[in-house]
Amino acid sequence: MQPRIPRQSVHEQGIHRADNDARLSAELAAVVTGARRRALRDGDRQIDTAHLLHSLLESDSEARAVFGDGPQIARLLGYLVQRSIGYGLRWQGSVEDSGAIPVIAAAEGWSPLAADALEHACERAELRGDDLASGIDLLATIVADPGSRAVEVLHRAGIESPEVLIWIEGRSGEYVGGGGETGC
Secondary structure, eight states, X not given: OOOSSOOOOHHHHOOOGGGGOTTBOHHHHHHHHHHHXXXXXXXXXXXXXXXXXXXXXXXXXXXXXXXXXXXXXXXXXXXXXXXXTSGGGGGTTSOOOOSSSXXXXXXXXXXXXXXXXXXXXXXXXXXXXXXXXXXXXXHHHHTTOTTSHHHHHHHHTTOOHHHHHHHHHHHHOOOOOOTTOOOO
């Protein structure tokens, strides 16, 4: 009998530079690790933006604070949990790529949008003069593409991604983009 959660190996998953990227804060590196575990446990071929969003909400208090403590965060987490047992099953076996933005070459184990979001999070940090990307940087980039799975989950939970971007922009005083762009 095989274990329910298969072990992750370099051979099975490949290594994306984000796993060891010196441009990620320790907190964001933990988010990436959590997203990888979640994708593996769910039986998904690739880490996508919904995995990253789920891991952000679990691991990054600043990103979680964007959604408050009320019923909105409970509803959002409920939809994220359901992806492995409900509507998210239709995503298995497909690649997340909205086509809305030019995509960097995705590494094995990463959807093109998730790989692009991580790269843009690092660029966003550099633009504000920080050496390390944070969870808020990643949150801003994953919700900027209206075709991402993270945005679909937000929408199902009654949260519109432009509202999230406005909150982040107001909090930081930085332009984070809109209409599918990350401002990077």
